[in-house]
Amino acid sequence: MNDNIQAGFFLQYPDFTLDVDLDLPGRGVTALFGHSGSGKTTLLRCIAGLECASAGRLVVNGEVWQDAGHFLPTHRRPLGYVFQEASLFPHLTARGNLEYGMKRAAEPLDRAALDHVIDLLGIRALLDHKSGQLSGGERQRVAIARALAVKPRLLLMDEPLAALDLKRKQEILPYLERLHDELDIPMLYVSHSPDEVARLADHIVVLSKGRALAQGGLTETLARVDVPIHLGEDVGAVLEGTVGERDAAWHLVRVDFAGGGLWVRDTGLPLGHRVRIRILARDVSLSLAHQDDTSILNLLQGAVTEMADDTHPALTLVRVEVGGTPIVARVTKRSVAALDLAPGRPVWVQIKSVALIG
Template identity: 65%
Template sequence: MNSSQSSGIRACFALNYPGFALDVDLDLPGRGVTALFGHSGSGKTTLLRCIAGLEHAPGGRLSVNGDVWQDAAVFRPTHQRPLGYVFQEASLFPHLDVQANLEYGQRRVPAAGRRVSLDQAVAMLDIGHLLGRKCARLSGGERQRVGIARALATSPRLLLMDEPLAALDHELKQEILPYLERLHDEFDIPVLYVSHAPDEVARMADHIVVMEGGRAVAAGPLTDTLARLDLPIKLGEDTGVVLDAVVAERDAEWHLAHMEFAGGRVWVRDHGLPVGRRARVRILARDVSVARVPVTGTSILNTLPAVVVDSIDDAHPALTLVKLRVGESPLLARLTRRSAHSLELAPGQRVYVQIKAVALIG
């Protein structure tokens, strides 16, 4: 491995503890958000700590966009790795005010290497009104926004986020998520985002690594990976796909928006996004039904032609999971095995899908 390698994140680590082993070998994109996803104890945070240099895995290798941070001859300690780290609990200095916390983060970086100004970080996280406040007097959501801003103020070449919303209730999560999306859109900084929450991953990630038992058991672009029938971690009621779409039209009378994706259009509740705005739609397998002929006289607004790709037995013996393709886009449907048998579903068969509910992800 050397600095001439193509851009991206190359991580190879092996660790053995009593009762736990980490063994990963990954090539990850050098831009966008990569989610490290899995149940508690799957190795997500240990992998993140190895990347940060907080865990030393002898023999491990790590390069970030061609810059070697660890190999057989090199081990950069954490303070020499150009990264930002956001923890579950914002690790702020409680005796300092917000301004001083941010300046502490910025001082880690020589002036010549500062690519993100304090003003940019403050504006993006909307914390200008908090600068003079002591951190001990901040709410949980405010603390986390300041923690993200401080990480940005280090002008990181890689941003690590370890379940940054796990300590927040639902309302505060909804407050923070738009700021994380702005981070994704406004800064060309690759992000590794640890989470066990499928809704966060659906909203944030471009790429996903599925962790289980200290190993990366699946990795790839979010849409393709979530649509795999052999996805090792079973998502239960959260099984489904996430599709990139654009607002094609808005129906003001009925407060609906038509979202166009690679293969068709679906109606969703209108959230006020203008025509032409890109957004994601999430379609859960439980909300998709299948018919051999077009169905009329129904309350379901979304009916699309599709082709059966494959099917597999689901977790419960009464159910089956069917993978379909709508144009260029994958779709999953959860059916009873009786229904699938009655429809005589087979790969290559042309069918019609009805989608009962579509979640718009802003």
């Protein structure tokens, strides 16, 4: 079986056109990211079969759901769909909502698998409660469990945290990370939240005005300088690593990744724990030699691989490979000239601030 999702759609409205051709991984989390009106939800609805594109092709891990002569209706597509609002049946308990989801599935989860999902989402104590007795975060966790109860081959999530306040979002994100780590179900996750994308996504599709501006692995795509991706307030890189050392005296931990190690504030994570870190281009400077007399703890050796103009004519985005890991720096053109920066030039990367995001 092919381990990918091929999705190509052309759908035209009077004031909007969706025109995409995507080849997505058939496992992990793919984030559909973009501003309001970029086409994220429309694309998700096409994949679900809720919108019928005039020209469309959808192949999920080798199984054709739609092409020129074939359209599998929504109720026959083996998928789970989680909306912004939990949309639970108010007259049913959480358990009743799960059982309803299982009844509509051709091949629902068996009891052991459902118990595993219940434990992953931490809802066992909520099963006998009706939706009105649950918080927004609890309702959404039950809704996710209901979507998983149908044993989907694809899980679609349309801004599942958008209706929650910050506290509830922080409450539910760890459960989504558990699903990412433990379930082998490809997930398409619509979001305009940089934090959610940075924490959850393995792959990203950046949409703008109905078209894919960029797509690829999260780390590689965010580090592009030819099409800079503003994930929130600035361009930056997201790296994956593990907690390798704790400096208890200074309340720091070292996160090890393919290019070396970065010291960050200690939040109590155990050694060996996998984490993601985010480095904004504005917090990175470059030098030609190692600097000893500096307050910056994180100094890494790398080489310039690519350069591109930034949004202001005074600035340049510089991509540096550090042990195979890309990092982006924003520097002035004056500094580019002074350091004679060019692809292949060895440099020291000085990182002022690192954000631990999960």
